[in-house]
Every structure is written in structure tokens, then in C-alpha cells.
Amino acid sequence: MILRLAIGSLLARALTVGMTVLAIALSVALFLGVEKVRTGARASFADTISGTDLIVGARSGSVQLLLYSVFRIGNATNNVTWESYQDIATRPEVDWIVPISLGDSHRQFRVMGTTPEFFDRYKYRGGRALTFAAGHSLGDLYDTVIGADVADTLGYAVGDPIVVSHGLASFTAHSDQPFRVAGIVAKTGTPVDRTVIVSLEAIEAIHVDWQSGAQIPGKTTPVDVIRTMDLTPTAISAALVGVKSRLQVFKLQRWINEYPEEPLLAVLPGVALQELWQIVGIAEKALIGVSAMVVVTALLGMMAMILSSLGERRREMAVWRAMGARPATILSLLVLEAALMAAAGAVLGVALLYAGLALARPWVDATFGIWLPIEPPDVRELWVLAGVIAAAALASLVPAIRAYRMSLADGMMVRI
Template sequence: MKWLLMLAVRSACNRRLTLGMTLVAVALSVTLLLGVERVRHEARNSFALSVSGTDLVVGARTSAVQLMLYAVFRLGEASNNIRWQSYLTVAENPAVAWAIPLSLGDSHHGLPVLGTTTAYFEHFRYGDGQPLTFAAGAPFSGPFDTVLGAEVAERLGYSLGDSIVINHGMGDVSLAGHDDKPFTVVGILARTGTPVDRTLHVSLEAITAIHLDWAGGAPLPGLSIPPEHVRKFDLRPKEITAALVGLKNRAAVFRVQRQINNHADEPLLAVLPGVALDQLWQMVGLVERTLLAVSAMVVVVGLAGLVAVILASLGERRRELAILRSVGARPGELFLLLSAEALFVTLLGALLGVALLALLTALLAPLVQAHFGLSLQAQWVSADELRLLAAVVAAGLLASLVPGYSAYRLSLADGLTPRI
């Protein structure tokens, strides 16, 4: 048996160019399969950690998924706002440690504008409890200051001191602009890989100020309040879109949630971010399963190419196999010879795929972290990835039976008799 394995290795080395290209194809397909699995896992973690350290997300009565979409991901619009007094009632609950009001409804070049307070920069966490940090500048202090997410500044080319105009309405359906009240960029946040990156942050007072001379979603004809005069008005908000709430003791989360959901003055909804995000991920999980299926098909194509190459070489190796039969090799040994060759290429391709994945992870991790917020770590193969590798090897073993069986069927006469 030892001589048979050595013969299989030497035979493969003699056809190293052809098998080498097939080996590269198998290795790349394994890298793609494991890479998709790793990115899928990290994307799910990043998705779940878009907001961390927040115990409850509070908004008007709606579905938990819709509340998370507009309060955390800035997607869609709230069906209703909540009154400022209701927010204060929640914030003043003895069990609440901090609360962050959120006001949405305006945009800039299709990017969401978020009205909030400086508590946002103090208490908002993402990822593994990471705080927001400034790449430049500082939080807003005046009514017409704005702090940009990293993607906003990069995409639109803004820097500190630049002047921008906010439009009324969200996304592509934004209406007239608040041209008479421009904002000045005073801060740019470091990249987080979360919806924070594509958000413009202003104060709640700013949201009130730019709508002083508006009514019913449109500017009042003949009325214009200059920016320097807005401080003469009461700029406290009358309503907000949602709020993020942190508790002093997380053990009280269900009690506080029940109190908010039973709020007497208006219908409110408080959801646990982790539970709602799991529900939301289940809705978009079809995409990850599709990517994994496509990667698995790539592996199948790579293994099919391996079988095709070995089968194609059988025509050239018939005399070689016949000579082996003539010196005493049994049909079963020829079966093992061809099967071992295909399995060897599969195993080596899997190992090279793992090594290539480790190399790409080390090289691309900083870039992926900066632009997509995915924390790819150079690590040992995970349990899920091991299962995928085992499936690849098992598929390679099954594929290796095809050329082995073809060699088994070749007879001595077929190899020695010249064909006309």
C-alpha cells in the first residue's frame, strides 16, 4: 500500500501543471466558502451590535422591527412621534440611568439628519461597548452646529467649518430646503461601521429652530425668521421620534418595559434591542443563506473540474495503468491509486484555502473594519468552518470515487491493444 501512495504522489507530480491549476481552483473555492461563512458570522455580530449598552428603545406604538429600523438604522419613517412630556416621564423614571432623545424627519443629499442632545455622544455605544469618538472637532454647542458621521464627510467631501443646508423630508422624497438657516460643521466622528457613519447630527433645538417659520410641512408664505433671531423663541421640542434608554439595573428591564408599554397618556412601545434585532435578522437572513449556497456551488464546480481533469488524463494513462496491471497490480489497487490522487488534491486544496483565508484576513481586516465595521480577526478555524471543511473533504472523497471507478473498469487488453 505504501508503494501505491508513493506512486500516486509521483504521478501527480508528473502532471503538476494540470493538477496545479485544479489545486488552485479548489483552494480558491474553499477560501470563498470559508470567507463567506466568516463574513456572514461577523456581519451578524456587527448587525446585532449596531447599538449596544442600550436596554430599551422607545417609540410610538408600532411593530418592534419597524421601530428598530427607523430608530437605529435610520430606515423608513415613524408612523407617529411621541410627545416630549412622554419622553420626560420615561427619562425621569427612577430606574432609568440615562435617556437619549432622537428626532428624525430631515435629510441632506439623501442622508438622514438626527436631532439629539449631547447625551448621544456620552452614552451611545456600538460594537463591543465602544463609545463614539471624534476624528476631528467636538460635539455641537450652538443651534446651527452639526456633527457629521465619517461616511457623510468622506462621501460629500466636508471638513470642519464647512456650511451645509438641511432639506425637509427624508431620503429621496425631501422637499424644500432650509436655505435660510445653514449649519456649520463643528465635528466629524470616527468611523464605526454602523448607521452613525451616514448620519448628520444636530441639536434638538436646531430641529425646532429650522421649523419655526414652517407649518404643515411647508414654509409659511411671507414669514422668514433669521438665524440670529431664533434664540428669542422657545426651542424646546414638542415631540420626538424615539428614545434610547439605559437602566441603572438591567434586572429591572422587563418591569420598566411594562411600565412604558402601559403608559396612560399616549400609546408607547418599548423593545429590547437584542430581541428586535434577532427578529430583523431573520427577515434578511435569506441573503446570507443565498451567499453561502453560491459559495458551496463554487466548491462543487471546483471539485467537478478536478474530476474532469483526472478523467481526461485517463486516456493518456491507459498504457501506464495497463503496465501496472501486467506487473501484478489488482483492479482494486488501481481504484485506490486514482481515488487517492483526487483526494490528495482535495485535501491539499482545503489546506491551501485555509492558509489563503488567514492571509487575506490579516491583510484586509483593517480595510474591512474601516469601511464596513466588520471586525475580522486572524483566528483558528471555527466550529462552523470546520464543519464546512469536513463537508468539502467528504464531497472530494465522493468525487474521487468517479476516476477510481473508471480506472477500475479499464482492462489489461484495453491498455495494451493499439487502437486504430
């Protein structure tokens, strides 16, 4: 009966209560949304690479190496010579090695030179292999395989021509050596979706007439001639390495890091990712802190709403008291009302969150490559919701204690 009366009391003030519930709902949706994006981003990053034991590049920072080699974020400060690459490839610990050459682009997408082995060795989301939605792997020198987002965004199909631009923000195109789309990789939710993949030799081929980052004036080697040339690269940006036994990873890593011929860096992807989380952890905490403050603000708004309604509810409190309700009953009635508002806000917030996720997911995926999972609230999120309701009950103690005191002081004959 008390619960029914509390609900009735809230419904009688539908507008103010509705606004309060909406404020709580939006704050809950924001708080859980930040958490979803945070965990979604972490999961997407963690899912991007699996099965690779070491990433090797020129000596820089481990996070930088991870970012440019796997996530196509930032650039390599230096290259790895082909000789060094071959020295690593011939180490007895190495099971497989895939070179990566970055630096050029097509429209807003990065171009990556590699070997066809990349399509067999690159694994994501717990060991899944790349598959082709259309076409096939690299065959001809001027074949290219594009990611799903490249195909979707630019409307490319197998057989379409592609001209690669020199560098990342350049107006100079390698238009004399156009590529042909040979295959489209099925959607992975990784940076591969936003990558134009060509062969390592093709990267050499399009730079035949280039020196020090600029085209040699007046020199245009015919494609037929280029096809006959030795296109072994002189340098690569990085390499993905798989070892025969996990026990050998650290031995190989130490050998590469101490490689005397040139300064190299070998990192374990998981360790580099952890370093990355440590860096972004502060920003994450700040974001969580801000969204938590929004929840606190909404709860303070609720407290203010209850406080301001006490004046006009003194007569109601007097009726309760006259019927035999103890001041503690009045206190618990107000706490119950607050908990009900918070519970309604929490449920509405979760509904808003899922509606928002459903609407934003395709855009977030396409724009940031972050896959936001739409799953039932987990135990942690349920604890958050319970925490919001408990915090609301706690916040309502301020007006509830005031009502308690008023009901003691007013007696039962309130004159308003």
C-alpha cells in the same frame, strides 16, 4: 513514494489539474467569503449598539424600530410626543434616556437630532464610547457633529458650514440656517459614521417656518429671533433608554407597551436583532446553499476531469498493476490525487479569500458599514476545508472505482 508519484502525476497534467484546482479554489473562496460576510454583517450589527436596555418608538414592528432608530434604515411611521417622552423619562426605573429625531438629511447622509448626552450614553462594540477625532460636542444651536465617513466622503473639517435638506430626498434646503461642523466622531464601524448629528433644538429651529412638511410661503424668521424662542420639541422619532437595574427592564417595557396616552413600543435591542436574523436567515441560508452548490459543481468538474483522463491513463494503470499494485492501490491513488487537488484548491481558495478581503474591506466598510475581520481560519472554517477535501475524495470514488474495474478487466497488456 506513492505521495510523490501522485504529485508527479498531477504535475504532469499541470494545465487541466491547474484549471480544476482554480475552480475548486474559487468555489472555496466564494463559500468562505459568503460566510465571512454573513458573520461580519452579524457582528457589525450586533456591535452597533450596546449598553442600551430599551429602544422606544411609536408602535410599529420591533425590527422596523430597531432599523430606523439604530441603523438609519427606513423611516418611523409615527412620532412619540414630547409629553410621552417626558413621562418615560421620569419613571423611577429609568437611569438615562436619550431622544432621537430623524427625518432630514445632508447629501446622502441622515441628519439626527439628539442631546449632547448621546455622546456619553451611546456605546458600541461591547461598551466602547464615542470619541472625537477632531473638535468637540454640540455647544451652539447650529453646531453639528459628523461621523467619520461623512467627513471622509464630503471632505469636511471642523469649522466647515453644512446646510441641511428637508426630508430624505428633497431639493428643499434649510439654507437660511446653516450649521457649522463642531466635531468629527472617530471611526466606529457603526451607522454613527454616516450620520450628521445636530441638537434636538436645532431640528425645531430649522422647522420654525414650516408647517405640514412645507415651508410657509413668505415667512422667514430671523436667526436672532429663533435663538430666543422656546425650541422644546413637540415630538421625537425614538428614544434610547438605560435602566438602573437590569431586573427592571421588563417591568419598564411592559409599562411603556401598555402606555394609555398613545400607542408606544419598547423593544430590547438584542431581541429585535434576533427577530431581524430570523427574517434574513432564509436569505442567508439560500446564499450559503448557492455557494455550496458552486463547491459541488467544482468537485463535479474535478470528477469529470479524472474520468476523462482515465482512457489515456490505462497504460499507466497497467504498469502499476504489473509492478504488483493491487486494484485497491490504484483506487486509492486516484482518491489521493483528488484529495491533493482539493487540498491545493482549499489552500489557494483561502489565499484568494484573504487577498479579496484585504482589497474589498475598505470599500465594504465605507459602502455598507460592515467590518470584515481578517483573522486566521476558525475551527468551523477548517472543518469546511476538511469537508471539501473529504467530499473531493468521495466524488473521486466514481472514477476511481471505474479505474479499479478497468485495471481488473484490462489485465496488464493494454492495447491503445
